[in-house]
Amino acid sequence: MSLKRTLNQLGIALQDEFEADMRDSCCSCHLNPPCNYCIHPGNPNNLEETPEAWDDVEDVKESQAKWLNDSDIIFTAISTSAFESFKEAETAIVMLYVPDITFSRAGISHALKRLEDFYSKNS
Ligand SMILES: [Zn+2]
Numbered sequence: 206m207s208l209k210r211t212l213n214q215l216g217i218a219l220q221d222e223f224e225a226d227m228r229d230s231c232c233s234c235h236l237n238p239p240c241n242y243c244i245h246p247g248n249p250n251n252l253e254e255t256p257e258a259w260d261d262v263e264d265v266k267e268s269q270a271k272w273l274n275d276s277d278i279i280f281t282a283i284s285t286s287a288f289e290s291f292k293e294a295e296t297a298i299v300m301l302y303v304p305d306i307t308f309s310r311a312g313i314s315h316a317l318k319r320l321e322d323f324y325s326k327n328s
Contacts, residue, residue, distance in 0.1 A: 209264040216258030223247025268309075275312025280319050291324035 212220060223245050233240040242248065252258050279302055288294040298317060302308045 207264045207267050208261040209267075210259050211262045212252070212258060213260040216252060216255070219247035219252060219255075219258060220249075221247070223249075272309040272312035272315060275308045276315040276319065279308070279313065279316035280323075283316070283320055284323050288324075291321050294320050294324065 224247070226247075227242055227245060230242050232242045234243055243250075245251065246255065279298060283294045283297060286294075286297070288297060295317060298313065298320075302313050302316075
C-alpha cells in the first residue's frame with residue numbers, strides 16, 4: 206500500500222478561501238512586505254508548510270494497478286498450466302499465492318473469479 210500526501214478538509218477550505226479572497230490580487234511585497242497575498246494561510250507556499258492541512262491517504266490508483274497486475278500474473282500462470290479443473294487451480298492458488306504476502310488479497314480473489322469463468326468455458 207502506498208500513501209499519497211493529499212490536502213485534507215482544512216487544506217481544501219484554506220485553498221478555497223485563498224482563491225476566493227485573492228482571485229483579483231497578486232503579490233504586492235514590493236510595496237509592503239510581507240503582503241496579504243503572501244501571508245494568507247491558503248497561499249500554496251504556506252499550505253505546503255502547514256502539516257495540519259495534509260493527510261496521508263492511500264493511493265487508490267496505485268493500489269488498484271497493483272492488484273490488477275497480481276491478478277494477471279496468477280491468471281496467466283494458472284491458465285497456461287495443465288490444471289484440468291477450477292478445483293485444481295484453486296488448490297494451487299491456495300498453496301502458491303495465498304501464503305505469499307507480496308500478492309494482494311484483492312488480486313488473488315479477482316484471479317480466482319477469472320479462472321472460475323475460464324474453466325467453466327473450457328470444460
Ligand atoms: Zn507578497
